[in-house]
Amino acid sequence: MSVLVVGSLALDTIETPFGSVKDTVGGSATYISAAASYFFSPVRIVGIVGGDFPREGVAFLEERNIDLEGLEIIEKGKTFHWAGRYRYDLNERDTLSTDLNVFEKFDPKIPERHRKSRFVVLGNIDPVLQQRVLRQMDNPRVVICDTMNYWIERKNKELLETLKQINVLILNDSEARLLSREPNLIKAGKVIRAMGPSVVIIKKGEHGALLLTESVIFSAPAYPMENIFDPTGAGDTFAGGFAGWLARTDDLSEENLKRAVIYGSTLASFCVEKFGVEGLRGLTYLQIQDRFRQFRELSRFDED
Amino acid sequence: MSVLVVGSLALDTIETPFGSVKDTVGGSATYISAAASYFFSPVRIVGIVGGDFPREGVAFLEERNIDLEGLEIIEKGKTFHWAGRYRYDLNERDTLSTDLNVFEKFDPKIPERHRKSRFVVLGNIDPVLQQRVLRQMDNPRVVICDTMNYWIERKNKELLETLKQINVLILNDSEARLLSREPNLIKAGKVIRAMGPSVVIIKKGEHGALLLTESVIFSAPAYPMENIFDPTGAGDTFAGGFAGWLARTDDLSEENLKRAVIYGSTLASFCVEKFGVEGLRGLTYLQIQDRFRQFRELSRFDED
Numbered sequence: 284m285s286v287l288v289v290g291s292l293a294l295d296t297i298e299t300p301f302g303s304v305k306d307t308v309g310g311s312a313t314y315i316s317a318a319a320s321y322f323f324s325p326v327r328i329v330g331i332v333g334g335d336f337p338r339e340g341v342a343f344l345e346e347r348n349i350d351l352e353g354l355e356i357i358e359k360g361k362t363f364h365w366a367g368r369y370r371y372d373l374n375e376r377d378t379l380s381t382d383l384n385v386f387e388k389f390d391p392k393i394p395e396r397h398r399k400s401r402f403v404v405l406g407n408i409d410p411v412l413q414q415r416v417l418r419q420m421d422n423p424r425v426v427i428c429d430t431m432n433y434w435i436e437r438k439n440k441e442l443l444e445t446l447k448q449i450n451v452l453i454l455n456d457s458e459a460r461l462l463s464r465e466p467n468l469i470k471a472g473k474v475i476r477a478m479g480p481s482v483v484i485i486k487k488g489e490h491g492a493l494l495l496t497e498s499v500i501f502s503a504p505a506y507p508m509e510n511i512f513d514p515t516g517a518g519d520t521f522a523g524g525f526a527g528w529l530a531r532t533d534d535l536s537e538e539n540l541k542r543a544v545i546y547g548s549t550l551a552s553f554c555v556e557k558f559g560v561e562g563l564r565g566l567t568y569l570q571i572q573d574r575f576r577q578f579r580e581l582s583r584f585d586e587d
Numbered sequence: 588m589s590v591l592v593v594g595s596l597a598l599d600t601i602e603t604p605f606g607s608v609k610d611t612v613g614g615s616a617t618y619i620s621a622a623a624s625y626f627f628s629p630v631r632i633v634g635i636v637g638g639d640f641p642r643e644g645v646a647f648l649e650e651r652n653i654d655l656e657g658l659e660i661i662e663k664g665k666t667f668h669w670a671g672r673y674r675y676d677l678n679e680r681d682t683l684s685t686d687l688n689v690f691e692k693f694d695p696k697i698p699e700r701h702r703k704s705r706f707v708v709l710g711n712i713d714p715v716l717q718q719r720v721l722r723q724m725d726n727p728r729v730v731i732c733d734t735m736n737y738w739i740e741r742k743n744k745e746l747l748e749t750l751k752q753i754n755v756l757i758l759n760d761s762e763a764r765l766l767s768r769e770p771n772l773i774k775a776g777k778v779i780r781a782m783g784p785s786v787v788i789i790k791k792g793e794h795g796a797l798l799l800t801e802s803v804i805f806s807a808p809a810y811p812m813e814n815i816f817d818p819t820g821a822g823d824t825f826a827g828g829f830a831g832w833l834a835r836t837d838d839l840s841e842e843n844l845k846r847a848v849i850y851g852s853t854l855a856s857f858c859v860e861k862f863g864v865e866g867l868r869g870l871t872y873l874q875i876q877d878r879f880r881q882f883r884e885l886s887r888f889d890e891d
Contacts, residue, residue: 372770466676468793469811489772490794491806502795502885504806507773541888575890581806582886584845586879 285399286530287423288316288523289329289391289416290406292336292354295559296366299373299513307559308340310363311406311429314516317563318523318550319404320347321571322531327397329353329416333360333385343560352394360385373511374488393419402530404522407431410438410445417448425535427451427526428480429519435462446479453484453522468493469500482540484525486518494544499537503544504582506552506574513558517551520563524550549574589703590834592620592827593633593695593720594710594733596640596658599863600670603677603817611863612644614667615710615733618820621867622827622854623708624651625875626835631701633657633720637664637689647864656698664689677815678792697723706834708826711735714742714749721752729839731755731830732784733823739766750783757826759790772797773804786844788829790822798848803841807848808886810856810878817862821855824867828854853878 290312296305312330319326327350332340334357344351363386366379391412401424405413413428426449434442435458442462446452452475460466463474472483472495485493487505494501525547532539549571554562594616600609616634623630631654636644638661648655667690670683695716705728709717717732730753738746739762746766750756756779764770767778776787776799789797791809798805829851836843853875858866 374770466678467813467815469813487794490791493811500811500885501888502808502811503888504808504886507797507804507806509771509773511771538889542891545888579888579890581804582808584805584807584849584883585842586883587846 284323284401284530284533285327285397286319286323286402286404286526287327287329287393287397287400287420288312288319288404288406289413290315290404290408290519291363291386292330292332292340293363293365293386294335295515296364296379297513297515297558298368300369300371301512302558304558306364308337308343309365309516309559311408311519313340313344313560314519314554314563315404315406315523315526316344316349317347317560318520318547318554319527319530320349321524321550321566321568322527322546324348325350326527327353327400329391329393329397331355331357331385331389333362334358336362343564346564353392353397355392357385367515369514373514376514391416401425402526403427404526405429405445405449406519406522407434410434410441413445414441414448425450425529427453427522429453429522430458432458432461443478446475449480451482451484452480453486453518453525455486455488455518459483459485469495484544486521492521492544492548494540496537496540499541501541501544503541503548504578506548506578507581508552508555511555514555515559517555520554521547521551523547545575545578546571549578588627588705588834588837589631589701590623590627590706590708590830591631591633591697591701591704592616592623592708592710593717594619594708594712594823595667595690596634596636596644597667597669597690598639599819600668600683601817601819601862602672604673604675605816606862608862610668612641612647613669613820613863615712615823617644617648617864618823618858618867619708619710619827619830620648620653621651621864622824622851622858623831623834624653625828625854625870625872626831626850628652629654630831631657631704633695633697633701635659635661635689635693637666638662640666647868650868657696657701659696661689671819673818677818680818695720705729706830707731708830709733709749709753710823710826711738714738714745717749718745718752729754729833731757731826733757733826734762736762736765747782750779753784755786755788756784757788757790757822757829759792759822763787763789773799788848790825796825796848796852798844800841800844803845805845805848807845807852808882810852810882811885812856812859815859818859819863821859824858825851825855827851849879849882850875853882
């Protein structure tokens, strides 16, 4: 078994109503691989950073025992930088700046040793790059893919091509509506499944997530957070926890997909409790199990 | 055991993307009592209509074995009339007209025989009238109350007074945020509980509902509806199903409150499948049980 994660590594400047942080380590591949690493190790990462990527960033990934062979470092370049500000209810954010820097020329090269990875997680990057990754892989068992409004609107044709080559698509509710042109989320899920992925997961933020397969609709609750500190990376963390659990168990049954959704939600709930990747540092398996059980309590009811 | 419902009876003109209907029987008390009647009988209704209230409307309530002693008929007056149009995604609606007619002078008079009712459901009416109802009651066991933006904004002081006298408040997410001035729904629930009701239920439409008590947070899924025909009355139907189940079982434990939320959701899911009150006509207990179990499947997952 093996897990390969491809996506961005970034330096994020984040403002929330509770504080702000400058140039903290972030990026989709960082969050995905850190979350997955709680279930499966070592996770392999493929991405690109500049010479300014801090020693702490590398140390964080190393702490999580992430295989960095596929991490390209352009010493003379600058790391992808994103700056954003969350509004008071944390449900909306404004992007203040996006400097792609070395990420602009990212051309993912999968190390020979990683090409047989059984689980591939394609972070939210250009669908053209996602396909380029898949062309280098040797018959992966499961391909899990994230995307966003930007690609749905600007690279629709390319995204549709990617969708034909993946097994699981993870996206949020507004993205699902945009991609399917269908306001009803259940119908949207069906439309998207017909585009390729046999499993679609629609994230609904504070309302939880929907898992849609051929025969199952599963509604996962959201963890009742009173104090969300920083939502950055929650979606990537969800994808990482989901993928990590599947890789750990190597079980693609619908019952296990449900558990994977809850483990993804569990990791995401830890992520948003602290700034940046801090929430994904040093969690114990006991903490994760405990919160998983809280998710059960939250949605459990008996007939009588 | 006995259930008293106070609220509006109306004639609704409804336009949805799927069709329209003119002057169909509606109103909060109609939906609440019809839904509750599937669990408990006879439900007592207190409301007011004009001489134009159609024979079919009375027949519908009689079919549901609803006690009409408290229904005031002003032969020379006209029934409350509401007209609205739903937008294409059915999540938003525009009110086209509201003619209060006889409802403008509604002064609920609780028949002597009904004053000892143990369960009281106060539909979405002026909080001043809600208090007037409670003053006529003889120590009810449970008072369940609905409200809306209009009263939160225009009769805030009076509503806060009502809240001190009730046990369960049912409202939707935007109303909860408005009433509590708190964007986080879990915090909003706590703030509202501190205003009086020991149980708060926050309806989230297509995202289900939250039940908040002193020690429990329960997240109920939404039934995955692909074809919502007409959302009118769904919230009232939820309240009726919830109240009816509690009255049937006379059990206020947290486990049973959860079941009541699911039964409320179950009835609401039937309601929106047809225009007006049609979805609440002639359901069998087997149909209701079957859908209740589908709600369980929807949110059930096992640890391993």
